[in-house]
Amino acid sequence: MRITLRAKDAGDAQRIVNEVAQILEGAQKMEGPPPIPTRFKAACEFCGYDLDTRKEGVHQWTAGWVMQREGGGGHGISLAKRENRWAHRHCVDRASRGFAHQERMF
Ligand SMILES: [Zn+2]
Numbered sequence: 001m002r003i004t005l006r007a008k009d010a011g012d013a014q015r016i017v018n019e020v021a022q023i024l025e026g027a028q029k030m031e032g033p034p035p036i037p038t039r040f041k042a043a044c045e046f047c048g049y050d051l052d053t054r055k056e057g058v059h060q061w062t063a064g065w066v067m068q069r070e071g072g073g074g075h076g077i078s079l080a081k082r083e084n085r086w087a088h089r090h091c092v093d094r095a096s097r098g099f100a101h102q103e104r105m106f
Contacts, residue, residue, distance in 0.1 A: 042084070046091035059092045061085035 007013035036052045044051050051058055064077035087095075 042086040044091055045085055045087045046095055051086055051088055053086055057089035059087045
C-alpha cells in the first residue's frame with residue numbers, strides 16, 4: 001500500500017506525521033485482547049500459551065487427600081494444596097480424552 005501526502009510546509013508535514021502516528025497507535029491498541037497483568041499471567045502447561053488465571057474455566061493443579069469409596073472412585077479432595085501450575089480448560093479436556101499435545105511443555 002502506498003499513501004501520498006502533500007504538505008504545504010515543514011510544520012504541516014510534521015502535523016500529518018503526528019496524525020498518522022496516532023492512527024497507527026490506535027490501530028495497534030485495538031489488535032487482540034488487552035494484556036494480562038503479570039500477577040494473573042501464567043503459561044498453560046499443555047499448549048504453552050499465556051492464560052489469565054482469573055478467567056472462569058482455567059484449571060489449576062491441585063494435590064490432596066482423596067477418600068476411597070467402596071467399589072472404587074474418589075470422594076472429593078481434603079486438604080487440597082494448590083500449586084502454581086495452570087492450564088486452559090480446553091487443553092485439560094483434550095488431555096483427559098487422550099489428545100494431549102505437550103511438545104511445548106516446559
Ligand atoms: Zn492451553
